[in-house]
Amino acid sequence: MPKEVLPGLYQLKVPIPNNPLGWVLPYLIPGDDGYTLVDCGWNTPEAFDALETELRDLSLTFADIKRLLITHVHPDHYGLAGRIKEVCGAQVIIHQRERDFIRSRYKEPEQLLERMATFLNEHGVPKEEVDELKSAAMAVRGLVVPVEPDEVLWGGETLDFGGEYKFVVYWTPGHSPGHICFYEPTHRVILTGDHVLPSITPNVSYHPQQRGNPLGDYLASLQRLESLEVVKVLPAHQEDFTDLRGRLREIVQHHHERLDEMYAIIGDGCATGYHVASNVVWATGTFDTFAPFMRRAALGETLAHLEYAVQEGRLHQTRENGVICYKQASG
Numbered sequence: 001m002p003k004e005v006l007p008g009l010y011q012l013k014v015p016i017p018n019n020p021l022g023w024v025l026p027y028l029i030p031g032d033d034g035y036t037l038v039d040c041g042w043n044t045p046e047a048f049d050a051l052e053t054e055l056r057d058l059s060l061t062f063a064d065i066k067r068l069l070i071t072h073v074h075p076d077h078y079g080l081a082g083r084i085k086e087v088c089g090a091q092v093i094i095h096q097r098e099r100d101f102i103r104s105r106y107k108e109p110e111q112l113l114e115r116m117a118t119f120l121n122e123h124g125v126p127k128e129e130v131d132e133l134k135s136a137a138m139a140v141r142g143l144v145v146p147v148e149p150d151e152v153l154w155g156g157e158t159l160d161f162g163g164e165y166k167f168v169v170y171w172t173p174g175h176s177p178g179h180i181c182f183y184e185p186t187h188r189v190i191l192t193g194d195h196v197l198p199s200i201t202p203n204v205s206y207h208p209q210q211r212g213n214p215l216g217d218y219l220a221s222l223q224r225l226e227s228l229e230v231v232k233v234l235p236a237h238q239e240d241f242t243d244l245r246g247r248l249r250e251i252v253q254h255h256h257e258r259l260d261e262m263y264a265i266i267g268d269g270c271a272t273g274y275h276v277a278s279n280v281v282w283a284t285g286t287f288d289t290f291a292p293f294m295r296r297a298a299l300g301e302t303l304a305h306l307e308y309a310v311q312e313g314r315l316h317q318t319r320e321n322g323v324i325c326y327k328q329a330s331g
Contacts, residue, residue, distance in 0.1 A: 072095070
C-alpha cells in the first residue's frame, strides 16, 4: 500500500526480484496536470504489476502520470521508463550526463565491452576472468526498456509542476556521473535516490565511463547537501529517515576507513587494483565468493578509492607491461 510521506506525496514500493536490495522506492508527486513519478523500477512483470497496483490503490492509472523523473539510469531506477512512456506518453526527464549512457549500455554495447576488456587487463584482472567480468552487466539489458529523454537537466533548476511542491535539482555525481537529487525547501524534504541511503552506501566506481575522480566527486556531492535544512530524507531504497547531516558524516567516515584499509593492503609494495579488491573485507562477503557482477563492482569501488588517493597525493600510480600498479607516495 502506498505510504503518504507528505500531504498528497506518496512513497511507492516496487520489488527488485532476486536482488538483496529487495525494493526500489519510487515517489509520486502531485501537480496541477497530474502526477510526476520519480524513478520506476526495472522491467519485470512483478515490478510493472506492483506499480500498477499501487496506482490503483490511490484510484489512479498510468494515464495520470505526466512526467517521469529519473535520478540515474541504473536498471532499478530507469528500467520501466520506456514501457511507462509507451503506456501513457509520460515525459521522461534525466540529467544530461545520464543520457549519454543509454545507447552505449542498453542499445549498442559492443564498443563498451571492448573498452571494458582493456580496462580489466590494465588493472590486473587474471586473463581467465576478463571475459566473464567484461560481460557481467549484460544480463541487466533485459531489465531495461530504453527510451531517450524528452528533457534533460543540469542541476540548479527548480521543478514547478503546480500544486504545493517545488523541487530544486541537485546534481550529485559519484554513484553515477549524472545522478540527481530533488530538494523541496518549503517542506524541507529531499529525495536522494541512491546518493544517500539510511544504512548502506552506494557503489562508487571508477570504470571506462566514469574516469577522473568519482569518489572525490561523490564526497563533494555529499558536502553540497550538508547546508540544506532537511527534516525528512526520502531515499530510493530501505526507508525514509530524518538525520541527513548525521548520515552524511557516517558515509564520509566509512570511505576514509576504507581508504586506510587499502593503504594497509598495499603496504610498502606496489599492488594492482585487482589485488587490493580481492583483499578488502567486504560487508557482503569475500571477494572470491562474489558473482562476476559483484567482483567487477568491488574492483570499480576499489579503483575509485585508489584514484582518489592518487589525486590526494597519498598514492602513486605506475605502469609496467601494460598493467597499472599503486604504491605509497614517497615523502
